[in-house]
Amino acid sequence: MTAVPTVRSRPAITLAVVLLAFASVPMSISGAAVALPGIGDDLHAAGAPLQWVMNAYNLTFASFMLVAGSAADRVGRRRIFVTGAAVFAVGSIAAALSTGIELLGLARALSGIGAAGVFASGGAILATTFDGAQRTRAFAALGSAAGLGLAVGPTLSGWLVGGMGWRATFGMHAVLVLVALAGVGFVAESRAPRRPRPNAVGAVVFVAGLGALVLGAVQGPEWGWASAGVLLLLAAGLALLVAFSVLQSRSADPLLDLTLVRNRRFLALCMVPVVTTFGFVTLLTYLPTYLVGAGGFSAQRAGTVLLLMTGPVLLAPPLAGGLVNRGVPARLLITVSLALFAVGNLWLTVIGPSTPVATFAGPLLLVGLGAGLSFGVGDGLAMSLVEPGRAGMATGFLNTMRVGSEAIVIAVFGAVLVSLIGTRVDSPELAAEVAAGDLSGGVSHVLADGYTHALHLALYGTAAVCAVGAVLIGLALAPARGRATPPAAPQPYESAASGTPAPRPASGASNAANATSGKAR
Template identity: 35%
Template sequence: MEAPPAPGRAVIVWTLVLTGAATFMTALDNLVVTTALPAIREDLDSGVGQLEWIVNGYTLPFACLLLPAAALGDRYGRRRLFALGVALFTAASAASALAGSTEMLIAGRALQGAGAALVFPLSLTLISATVPAERRGAAFGVWGAINGLAVAGGPLIGGIIVEHISWQWIFWVNVPLGLLLLPLIPLRLAESRVPGARLDPLGAVLAGSGMLGVLLGIVRGNDHGWTSAGVVGSFVAGGALLGAFLAWQLRARAPMVPLRLFRSRQFSASIGAGLLMSAGMFGSIFLLTQFLQLIQGYSPQEAGLRMLPWTAMPMVVTPLMGALSDRIGGRSIAAVGMLLMACGLGWFALLAEPDVGYPEQVPAFVLCGVGMAMFFAATGPLVMGSVGEREQGIASGVSNAMRELGASLGVAVLAAVFAANGGYESPDAFTDGLVPAVWGGAFTLLVATVVMLIAPRAHRAPRATGRPVAGSAPEPERAPAAR
């Protein structure tokens, strides 16, 4: 049987442009709101606890709905669910911008998180279904560069918007982009699904509610006390529900997450390293952005500009590393990237003083930026290449859910280390807490490096042949040819 024709360059470019634009929009809102919190507090008269929920209201539904979203995409069509996610995120952005109270803003953020949960994992499967295997590393490199830039550039973009316009515009900017994407998605993206895919409603409920319980415990631990009844109860309930989820997956005819995936050392190591990377890096970013503003006296925009040696790296390095992963595999690239991030954080910890000059910080910014770029370039091909075609959707969902869990865990744990050793009373007190917390982030990234090295060495992607792969999904429906 002859192989189906390979997709043209225009189809691949459209896929990268549309999935990249949508995921940039959703990834940006993970951190862009942080620099707007002081303005929101003043405008809406929000309390400290309410400000935390403006952030957590996005991350909780995002993390909890990633797995069900991936399964729904496999069953009903990835392009269809991707478009639904973009539409929901766009509408929720408008609702957030129009919010006249903190409660309305938190509700809008929760809807944004639900829309992002549909967009993020399905973007990877749409790319994987369209791009030939021998070029996926480069494609995932572009995707990783866009998302790395969004995550790292969130504080800068948010600072510029808040300083020169108003906090509402951090949400309004999503609306024209979303409205532009919606008609292009059905015209330029190829539809793909897993034939015969069945839903696992009980698994979805157990996984989502279990993740919610664990995340609630994490985000409330510092404020309510890690041994308080509410926090301990959240962990116990979440752990019990996740245990029930795992037990059900072993019995279910069509499990949402086939546990056999974790027999692959490459898959398990990539997932574990991703969780640890998010914990160490984003927990440190949470404190370092405050250091630049509160201790060094920079405005949000000035702090964001001074982080450009970090935030600009993904756009330069990730596409190059993605193409290199097609040749040598992603394991070494991801491990070196996390090692560089650990070195960058260690550099910060060694020089952190209230009056440290900006030039001394630049090498640390560069190391963290290059390392993050290498990690994002390599992990997409590693995760997607470790499972069959039929399971790539759920593999993407698991990977993103674990990273989101890691980010929440890292912020909570490193903030607890900071509070135990210092505080906001004075610049010296802040750095007393910052140093051990950032060392904790560096150590976490070193552990992540070791975990990644457990994965077997991946080889160059095989060239496409006319022989179908057993158990793989058929060729996706093609989008109309780009003119």
């Protein structure tokens, strides 16, 4: 359930502001990857220091998401959105002006903190601005915006890098967010009815714990998974997250209310982006490298082929939202989407160094359709299970699962790929070069065959993960047998402008909203 704010706002402008900012954040991830070669040449950087242009952003983005979401409930969702967008813009401008790789890494870390504020508060703003069928459509549009950022980021960055240099890429990200901020005056402020006290200790422990866990995963391929440094980081991260759970269970004003995690259906919906990372994001990250290295594609052609997978992500979310509003259970769409990941990854094992694009176009379209069906719908359904007072906390936790899993799974997938290639080539160093798309260190067709063998095995693994995830999440989303799932009791909504609870809607309006929410379930 959600409530509609009583302060005057412009829902259409609110939606446009949040969508533009949401598209900019993933664009900064996928677009920056294209700029890396130019950055390396200009700043004389390579290897791990260059990779931290990506890692620094992902690390802070994941670590600060929950903190930003809980802060949004306490001090105001619009306020955290504005602060996050401003920090993101400053970090992007600093990145564009950086004169060294170290400064660029710090600027990207700052952008990641701002991105966490945008993502955590943006979803909460939509959840408290829209209700019923309108909320379903709003979150479907949010899924399309995120997909748009991922899809067009590499293309726009490629044009800018080729015409103006890599600095223009980060400048573009700053401009887009500043344009979004221009309309923020039409966004209503909102916060929890009872403003919780700051939980500084919990925030520090959580950021340190998740940061150590993500850092350990990121450094695993470089330092070695059995190295003392990686094992220490992973152990420290897990220990701190356990300590965080204990602290939250004893806190009167927790950063994360553990009753959210104990909600079977909400937790299942938070696992949807984790499975999506396995079935979709890993392909988005590693398939272009395979096409260029083993398939002999140009970077431009590889990016064009990838549109087969990213295109449906732009088109399917509104379709999925429309189906939900027409009575199709969101649970069914989500389960089908995860099953499509499994089938698509399994089918993609037809790919080889000389395979025509038409042969593997089908699985790419299937994977993209799976991502498009779940983007937005899953988030909207998750927010329908949370009262408005915890909207920021809920979106913060949901997106922590999304971004944290991306940072960890992508690192682990890459390490597994290198290990599998290593079983077919002479040395670990050569295996790493092949996984990066460089097949010049040996007989090219032998290395390409080894790369293909490793990719096929990895695809079998991701297909299995997605199949199991589809079954478990589908079962977890099922209502309890023998009784209907009661809707969450609506909570009073406090306007930041008035400071007073809004009156409850009339019973007819409330019943209509409940009926719409029931369709989603």
